[in-house]
Amino acid sequence: MSDPKxxxxxxxxxxxxxxxxxxVTYGQVAAMVGAPRAAQAVGWTAHWGDTLVPWQxxxxxxxxxxPTYPGGFLGHAEDLQAEGIEVRDDWTxxxxxYQWLPETEVVExxxxxxxxxxxxxxxxxxxxxx
DNA sequence: ATCTTGACTTGCC
DNA sequence: CGGCAAGCCAAGA
Numbered sequence: 292m293s294d295p296k297x298x299x300x301x302x303x304x305x306x307x308x309x310x311x312x313x314x315v316t317y318g319q320v321a322a323m324v325g326a327p328r329a330a331q332a333v334g335w336t337a338h339w340g341d342t343l344v345p346w347q348x349x350x351x352x353x354x355x356x357x358p359t360y361p362g363g364f365l366g367h368a369e370d371l372q373a374e375g376i377e378v379r380d381d382w383t384x385x386x387x388x389y390q391w392l393p394e395t396e397v398v399e400x401x402x403x404x405x406x407x408x409x410x411x412x413x414x415x416x417x418x419x420x421x
Numbered sequence: 422a423t424c425t426t427g428a429c430t431t432g433c434c
Numbered sequence: 435c436g437g438c439a440a441g442c443c444a445a446g447a
Contacts, residue, residue: 298444317429321443331429332443338428339445349428353435357428367428383435 298324302336309348312375313391314384316352318414323393325403327410347371348391354383395421 301324309315315323317330317337326332337346338359347370350356356378360367368378376389398411398421408421 318431321429326443328430328441329443331427331441332445334428335426335444336428346428351429352431359428 298326298329298332299336299340301325302333303341303344306337306344306346306349308397309345309391312389314348314350314354314371314376314386314389315391316350316354316386318352319390319411320349322407322410322414323398323401323403325401325407327407347374350384350386354386354389356382356384390415 302320305320305323306315317333318327320333321327321329324333333349334357337344337349337357340346346357347360347367356364356367356371358364362369364382368382371378371384376384378384392415398408403411411421
């Protein structure tokens with residue numbers, strides 16, 4: 292999965308399949324598109340990417356919102372709250388509660404490389420095993 | 422093709 | 435989870 296041309300497309304598709312009321316982390320998105328270390332690139336893509344994608348469901352490792360989201364933290368918080376997601380005063384959300392843990396078949400359908408699968412198993416330790 | 426940027430992450434306190 | 439230094443990746447200049 293090292294086709295840079297499809298990177299944006301993959302990120303776009305993946306973020307678009309995140310369910311309402313759920314969030315994912317940049318690292319998770321990166322791993323699910325086959326590039327476990329490209330979290331920052333995902334952020335870049337999010338900022339300059341397609342606005343039709345529900346980027347509000349993407350937060351960083353600590354559940355913190357995006358500083359330069361259109362409308363700032365407030366704008367981001369409003370979009371999340373509109374889906375029923377609770378945002379704390381420090382602009383973070385409860386990952387344990389809202390993070391999207393994709394079903395096994397969804398992950399298998401992505402045809403990920405071993406390294407990416409490894410990352411998922413190590414970082415989504417909520418029981419699921421791919 | 423090199424240099425800089427940035428909605429980030431991983432170690433190590 | 436909190437903070438800091440390094441590391442990584444794609445895009446823009």
